[in-house]
Amino acid sequence: MRIALGERASGGSARDQVYLALREAIISAELEPGRRLSENELAELLGVSRTPVREALVRLRDERLVAIVPQLGTFVTLISTEGVADAAFVREALECAAIRLAAQRAGEDALAELQANLAAQDRAQAAGDAEAFDGLDEALHRSLCELSGHEIAWDLSRRANGHLDRVRRLSLPEPGYLGEMVAEHRQVVAAVAAGDPDRAEEALRHHLRMVLSGLGHIRAAHPDFFEEPAD
Incomplete structure (x- = not known):
C-alpha cells in the first residue's frame, strides 16, 4: 500500500x-x-x-x-447503491442549477479555459491516462460550478459524492468510457458557450446519469466491493 x-x-x-x-x-x-x-x-x-x-x-x-x-x-465502507443514488441526486440538483447560471455568465476567458480543459482531456484519452483524465474531469465540473457564482455548489456536491465517485473511478478503465465522457463534456461546454441554459442543463443531466447507467455492470465486475442488496 x-x-x-x-x-x-x-x-x-x-x-x-x-x-x-x-x-x-x-x-x-x-x-x-x-x-x-x-x-x-x-x-x-x-x-x-x-x-x-x-x-x-x-x-x-x-x-x-x-x-x-x-x-x-x-x-x-463497502460501496452502497443507496449511497450512490443519494450522491447522484444531490449532485444533479446542485450542478444542474449551477450550470444554468454558468450558461448565462460565462465570458470569453472562462470559455477558453473550458476549451483548454477539453483539449487536455483529448490528450489524456489518447494516452489512456485515466488518472490525468480524472483530474481534468473534476476540474471541468468545478469550473462550471464556479462560473455560476456559487462556488459552494461544488463543495457541497463533492462532499456528498463519495460513493458515486468510487463507482465512477472503477468505470474509467472500461473500454470506450473515456471517449464517451469527453464527447458528453463537449456537448455540455458547447451549450454553455451558446448561452443556452436549457440545453446546458439537459446535456449535463444526461451526462451525470451516465455513471448510474453502468452501475449494474460495475457491481458485477467488482462484487466484493459492494454491499449486499437489501431484501
Missing part, C-alpha cells in the same frame, strides 16, 4: 492534507472496500502523528466512506 501526500493533497493544513490523501486512496480503491484501517499504520505511511489521521477518519465517517465500529475498529 502506497499512500502519500501527493499533488492533490498539497497545500493547506496537515489535517486537510491527510484527509485528502486518505479520501483519494478510498475513492481510487487503493484502500479497498472492507479494509480495516490502523491509525498507527496510516500515520507512519503519511509521515504524520496520529491526531490528523484520527480527525481525517472522523470526516470520512461523516461522508460514509469509513465506518468506526466500537470494539472492532475502523473500516473502509
Whole structure:
C-alpha cells in the first residue's frame, strides 16, 4: 500500500492534507472496500502523528466512506447503491442549477479555459491516462460550478459524492468510457458557450446519469466491493 501526500493533497493544513490523501486512496480503491484501517499504520505511511489521521477518519465517517465500529475498529465502507443514488441526486440538483447560471455568465476567458480543459482531456484519452483524465474531469465540473457564482455548489456536491465517485473511478478503465465522457463534456461546454441554459442543463443531466447507467455492470465486475442488496 502506497499512500502519500501527493499533488492533490498539497497545500493547506496537515489535517486537510491527510484527509485528502486518505479520501483519494478510498475513492481510487487503493484502500479497498472492507479494509480495516490502523491509525498507527496510516500515520507512519503519511509521515504524520496520529491526531490528523484520527480527525481525517472522523470526516470520512461523516461522508460514509469509513465506518468506526466500537470494539472492532475502523473500516473502509463497502460501496452502497443507496449511497450512490443519494450522491447522484444531490449532485444533479446542485450542478444542474449551477450550470444554468454558468450558461448565462460565462465570458470569453472562462470559455477558453473550458476549451483548454477539453483539449487536455483529448490528450489524456489518447494516452489512456485515466488518472490525468480524472483530474481534468473534476476540474471541468468545478469550473462550471464556479462560473455560476456559487462556488459552494461544488463543495457541497463533492462532499456528498463519495460513493458515486468510487463507482465512477472503477468505470474509467472500461473500454470506450473515456471517449464517451469527453464527447458528453463537449456537448455540455458547447451549450454553455451558446448561452443556452436549457440545453446546458439537459446535456449535463444526461451526462451525470451516465455513471448510474453502468452501475449494474460495475457491481458485477467488482462484487466484493459492494454491499449486499437489501431484501
